[in-house]
Amino acid sequence: MAARTETVNEFLVKAQFLLTPMALPLLELVDGKAAVWLWWLPGHAILGLLHIAVSGSGWSEAPVLTGLLVVWCVIAYAWAYRSVVRHVVERIGGGGR
Template sequence: MKGLSLLIFDLRFQWRHGFYFVYVFVCFCYWILLRFIPEIYKETTAIALTFSDPAALGLIMAGGMVLLERDQGVHDPLFVTPAHIRDYLLAKAGSLSVLSLAAGWAIHAASGSLPQSPLAFSAGIVLTSTFMTLLSIGVAARHRTINGFILMVQVYALPFVLPLLGYFHLWHTDLFLLLPTEGTLRLLGSPSGGLSVNHLLYSAFILLIWNSAAYIWAHRSYSRHVLMRIGEGGDGNGKI
């Protein structure tokens, strides 16, 4: 129940601070951009935008929320209640994945076509959003300023955009298979015949593995750099 309460709190927090209005505007800009893209490139461009959107949303907004909550003193009353860091992290990942999923479908619809594999497409957006959100929280927990966060989160995220080079046929290496975003691109751009079972299992597996690693890292970062400093260096009362 605590996890559901935190999820609702995050959705309200995002609404109160205008996150949804910002994303309506962003999606409108994407829609305008796609109107000027030649038809032959429209599908490829839509996939690339859909790929970048949950990544950017998770990276920037998740970390921004953590820093904003810290400045507003939200963490102090939150973690003197029986709140788990696990519930906090999953609520952040869940709430932003909802926004990413809606934005991803809106962007793709603007291209004038629907995904060949809607379930794979949706899974790609959600798993990418949750991974980037957890990565962002891990970075934000270690920084006190927005400038320091924005600089470092780009450093952490840079390797994960490399599979785009293969997607655009600029450069390919089997090392991309080790990155979760290779799985993302396969799920988002599944061919008309659908993904093979092997490709589907690979994509889901690599994204889940990286999500698990990002969760562990975000949990440890948040526990050490945020929870333990609540109350100006107190020992923290949240359940780990």
């Protein structure tokens, strides 16, 4: 995304759309109950692991939450790699695949 923006302001506006799904699990802290679809977002896994670290209980959920974070990291890496190849490497003429 940073490669496709020309100004810092443009980057900040576009980043809001990417960061909103990360912050949605914080609604659980306000409401007290979470919708099932929020469980699949990476923010829920992060908050869950932080809760386990602070409270010291719920270690049975840690492997699932860690696995969810690993899946999101793989997805983010693949998306970023594809974006770099498409918008940077091909722009400079090195995309000869």
